[in-house]
Amino acid sequence: MSLLSVDELTVTFGGVGRKESRAVDGVSFEVDQGQVVGLVGESGCGKSVTSLALMGLLPHKGVKVGGRAEFDGTDLFTMSPSARRDLRGSQMAMIFQDPLSSLNPVVPVGVQVTEILERHRGMKGEAARKEAAHLLDRVGIPDPTRRLKEFPHQLSGGMRQRALIAMAVACAPSLLIADEPTTALDVTIQAQILELLKELVDQEGTALLMITHDLGVVAGLCDQVNVLYAGKVVESAGRRELFAHPTHPYAHGLLGSIPRLDSPRGEALKPIRGSINDRIAWADGCAFAPRCDRYEMGCLTGTPPLTEPRAAGHEVRCVHPVLDDAKAEEVPA
């Protein structure tokens, strides 16, 4: 059975006098032991909120979380807050997007790393400091004992992200959630961090839930890719299958609209028209319909179901999926 299984997760903000806004609208996916699963989507598609809901980091007030999420057989949403705290940081850990704002600026890095060791592994004093230095060394921070005494602003962006990763892997979690871990970094530094994540997954067998907007990052890292749009998974497939046969018009359009380093020049990009604001509620029909080239009246009769029009294990939430391979190959190869 899966390490993490998320079933019809919904997150709703607002209410009471204000219009409710549903950020996550029934997301289901699974992460197996040692597997790397990608959640891909543009800003506002609910990918970060999904990760925060799973970690239990959403504010208690004004947020309604529905659906089920089981981690290692236990329901995350019904467990007691103290049990959740024990789990968080030790069994499941998170790497955040912006390394500067997720580290405490007035506390030395060393204290922030040892804090986790003290809380979850019961280490104290010198032993904790030694382990912290070892952790920083493992994520490739040179001169770790000196760095432990430094404050976050004294570290470079890449090093801060490494420190965050060190904190996340301090207790050898079985699930790591990485929310846009490389977005704030330059490409050469991104390459270093991705390499580090790859090593962690391969050596430790840690499962990784990779949340990103960059399809390129996903292509080399993830086993299974879920494409999100407006709070719902619209396509889910193995990475090879997804990139070879993007079947949902959104995924298909997204791949066609990215300029690629290896595509022939002079070819115009095929953008998806409109923006993510042009959408309708999933309950009324396909949220992507207003931007879709394949839109027909049938798209507006309720939420399209997840089907497998192409191959088993390749789920697509679309009434008029892109099944024509010739068309798919029009995407700049």
Add this chain to the structure above:
Amino acid sequence: MSLLELDGVKVHFPIKKGVLFDRTVGHVYAVDGISLKVEAGQTYGLVGESGCGKTTLGRSVLRLVDITEGSVVLDGTDLAKLPGEEMRRFRRRLQMVFQDPLGSLNPRQNIESILSEGMVAHGIGKDQEERREKIKSILDKVGLPSNALARYPHEFSGGQRQRIGIARALVLEPDVIICDEPVSALDVSVQAQVINLLEELQEELGLTYLVIAHDLAVVRHISDVIGVMYLGSLVEEAPSDALYAEPKHPYTKALMSAVPVPDPEVEDQRERILLVGDLPSPANPPSGCRFHTRCPWAQAERCSTERPELRDVGGGHRVACHFAEEIAAGTLKLTAGEVVSATREGVEDAPPTLPEQAERAEAAVAEAEEAEEAEKAVKAEKADTVEAADAPEKADTAEEKAAEPLEAGKAAEPEPRKAVTTEKDATTEKDAKDAKDAKDAEAEKAAEAGKAEKADEAV
């Protein structure tokens, strides 16, 4: 003659210290001697990572920052020496599109006011009526509705705001537009819209662009010539295709290898050059070649002492590296950094086309115990019956679950995707493969065991 020529442009920011006396204790060498030429009607792309000075260079062309040394010649006039008022008037011919579309539009001005401000300042149009007509035609060109005039920036989406930024530059009919990270604040699906718009406008109006961006793929897509910057200086300059086909500077090589390509087939074949460390501080740049502290091919002699000049290596390809030829010929060995595969080692579903991979997978199946095979076949059948019997929705989930054990197996070991297309196919294929020769597959056995276990739970 080129439309815009930069010659030895330097922008140094002083570092001040002291309370009473503003002592200058050093300089940040943001831009340190850049010479480049932008031809009329073409697009020059400037790439580099954060902190390399590309934005400062763009701003220095417009004299939004003071130029310490060097000249910026637009159409025969040296902007670096123009007095204030003349420079202000000259700016009509040089416009800028800024990175953050919301931050660069005044939230309390409506679109008409934003767009006519520049026209008033430069005395374009007799009265507001005439200006409004002009603005309307420009709005139409950038794909905004004419009812946008009375609206405010917050009423628009990110992509539309960037269109407003472009329209603001266009109303003055400039010769050169400097685009500083024009699409980096936008979502990928919207990026393409703005990139296409920039290209269409160039074709229609014969504009010249200087595009500054960190995204190599974007720059390659729109530029005719690309300059790569590192720590305040150009390390390589070449026509777009030549640069992509054969990057000659080690930094460009590393940069290009680091950009992930959204295609697993390509990623599997690609290698990544990992650089060591971070960008050095521009306040204290390394001696000699600025890149030698991180260069994978850094040599003991020359690199750390002698600063390489940009030199032509043929076909308009200019490189600032002492050893570009040796690196290209492969005679130099890596001295630092490492080259790694772009794809994760244990990643699922290896390409079915690769012969060894297929062989391995076949071996895996052959070695798997027959009992398990039979069991699995039964399970798959069961799953099918469930599917047939139940309501369509439930069938879906049953199917999903039946598929799941196979997925799990895949995750554990690379296996051709084909083998798991459908449950039934998988079993028949496996039967067929049984007959074939087997190799090592203990790990695969474990995977198979895992599958069987999964199947138990699923059914």
